[in-house]
Amino acid sequence: MPEKMLGNDIITADKINKTFPNEVQALCDFSTRVRRREVLVIIGPSGSGKSTFLRCLNGLEEIDSGSIVIDGVPLDHKKENRLEIRKEVGMVFQLFNLFPHLTVLDNVSLAQRLVRKKSKKEASETSMELLRKVGIPEKANTFPNHLSGGQQQRVAIARALAMMPKVMLFDEATSALDPEMIGEVLEVMKNLAQEGMTMIVVTHEMGFAREVGDRMIFMEEGEIVEEGSPDQLFTNPKKERTGLFLSQIL
Amino acid sequence: MIIKKKKITRLDVILGLLILAIAAYILYRIAVGLQYKWDWAAIPQYLFRYDEERNGWVPNLLMQGVFTTIRLSLWGTILATILGTIMGLCRVSHSLFNRLIGWTYVELIRNLPPLVLIFIFYYFLSGPIMSALGVDEFVKALSERTQGLLTFLFAPPSMFSPFLAALITLAIFEGAYITEIVRAGIQSIEKGIWEASHALGLSRWQLMRAVILPLVVQRILPPLAGQFISTIKDSAIVSIISIQELTFQGMELMAATYLTFEVWITITALYLILTLSLSLSVGRLEIYLRRSES
Numbered sequence A: 001m002p003e004k005m006l007g008n009d010i011i012t013a014d015k016i017n018k019t020f021p022n023e024v025q026a027l028c029d030f031s032t033r034v035r036r037r038e039v040l041v042i043i044g045p046s047g048s049g050k051s052t053f054l055r056c057l058n059g060l061e062e063i064d065s066g067s068i069v070i071d072g073v074p075l076d077h078k079k080e081n082r083l084e085i086r087k088e089v090g091m092v093f094q095l096f097n098l099f100p101h102l103t104v105l106d107n108v109s110l111a112q113r114l115v116r117k118k119s120k121k122e123a124s125e126t127s128m129e130l131l132r133k134v135g136i137p138e139k140a141n142t143f144p145n146h147l148s149g150g151q152q153q154r155v156a157i158a159r160a161l162a163m164m165p166k167v168m169l170f171d172e173a174t175s176a177l178d179p180e181m182i183g184e185v186l187e188v189m190k191n192l193a194q195e196g197m198t199m200i201v202v203t204h205e206m207g208f209a210r211e212v213g214d215r216m217i218f219m220e221e222g223e224i225v226e227e228g229s230p231d232q233l234f235t236n237p238k239k240e241r242t243g244l245f246l247s248q249i250l
Numbered sequence B: 001m002i003i004k005k006k007k008i009t010r011l012d013v014i015l016g017l018l019i020l021a022i023a024a025y026i027l028y029r030i031a032v033g034l035q036y037k038w039d040w041a042a043i044p045q046y047l048f049r050y051d052e053e054r055n056g057w058v059p060n061l062l063m064q065g066v067f068t069t070i071r072l073s074l075w076g077t078i079l080a081t082i083l084g085t086i087m088g089l090c091r092v093s094h095s096l097f098n099r100l101i102g103w104t105y106v107e108l109i110r111n112l113p114p115l116v117l118i119f120i121f122y123y124f125l126s127g128p129i130m131s132a133l134g135v136d137e138f139v140k141a142l143s144e145r146t147q148g149l150l151t152f153l154f155a156p157p158s159m160f161s162p163f164l165a166a167l168i169t170l171a172i173f174e175g176a177y178i179t180e181i182v183r184a185g186i187q188s189i190e191k192g193i194w195e196a197s198h199a200l201g202l203s204r205w206q207l208m209r210a211v212i213l214p215l216v217v218q219r220i221l222p223p224l225a226g227q228f229i230s231t232i233k234d235s236a237i238v239s240i241i242s243i244q245e246l247t248f249q250g251m252e253l254m255a256a257t258y259l260t261f262e263v264w265i266t267i268t269a270l271y272l273i274l275t276l277s278l279s280l281s282v283g284r285l286e287i288y289l290r291r292s293e294s
Ligand SMILES: Nc1ncnc2c1ncn2[C@@H]1O[C@H](COP(=O)(O)OP(=O)(O)OP(=O)(O)O)[C@@H](O)[C@H]1O
Pocket: A020, A021, A022, A024, A025, A026, A044, A045, A046, A047, A048, A049, A050, A051, A052, A053
């Protein structure tokens, strides 16, 4: 694969802390920067704060201290800023979370129409194009619960892409899928990365991480234990803990 | 869901026989002990009567009562649903003030005897407010055709103002229960659906309107229909303020004819026809909704 040219920083997270009401500190002074077109893979044991970090990035969780700036917009208490950031940051969840009362097409069109204020026709055209991209244009008029898990997740990716986000967050997008469906979703994600989408991917799919990831963070208890290129972490981890974790899941 | 097979046990048989025996005894007492003279033949004319002028059958007292009950319940439920939706949204609002409004409304209504509510609202609404708003003058000034339509949909001009007061009272009363149905419906929506909507950048109002409420409606349609049935039953209470619905007509008729048992058995049957047929439809609706869900 030819070396990818990364752009300037698009996400800056500086010393963010997050403690839940039950006293669990999910993130401790967590800092990282993500550059345009970069694919950052985050790994770590269960409960290490991976999801919390992603959820903080689009304001689903509020941080206690530190700062997050995405494409020049600070994520602060201002409602407009938060909505602005959510427009630019797409998120894909482990459990798809499609809207069950809407057809696949309407699921993908909804936010384009309400948030991007597109006309119905324009939104439908974009949605169809995206459904072709994720390989299920024929399901446009089907309701989500008539689809397989893999198909649902691809619709969820199309739905997030429909907002034309600058960044995509994937939180264990394949963890709830049957093994035979994981491939089709990873394929879509791989294509997206090749098109130059900036992505943060929380995953247990180490093959994917190694092939697509530009950088990898191994975190534990809300802190970065080690970061570097995936190859370096796999073949030559600097911390004992990293090697141990990777040897366990491989 | 596990469906238990219904089996008739010996206890059921004994209880059944006991109930039959008691019913037979009561009937016997009425027929013999009280020397009651049944006169069922007198009842049908109060359901429908033959109108010489119009040359056809028209509803009489009891059926007029049925129609008033239906009007009250239908409009009452529609109004109550609007009110319940607004208050339900208040109940789950981020603003403490809104939550307090919703909470106060529900607790106030549910913890007062409905009869007291009826009196309070009747004297407030029908008296000062209705006359201040000039409802009566307004209705009387309408064209004859509009009045006719109003009579068909609501009540005749002479009864319009009290009907409206009764309607609003009923709506406020039922609205409290619908508020709770709506609240429970909103809270039953999975966290993931909320998060996905937030993540797409929808504002709170947009996600409520486009995602949450449509889902809630699907889920609460059966309990809402159940509340409609309750409204039919509860509407009997406005007979106390002389709204001529089914129960009121029953009392009038009884006072005039002394056919106590015939009248109340007929009234019972009429209510049961209304409520049971609706119950059956609700059951159908529930099965239908569940099928489209899977
Ligand atoms: N809403 C919440 N309330 C309280 N504690 C929470 C909440 N969400 C997460 N936590 C706690 O915060 C810590 C980090 O959780 P998080 O979901 O970010 O972990 P994770 O790395 O994504 O784990 P997994 O691999 O299991 O998804 C955990 O200890 C978790 O129990």
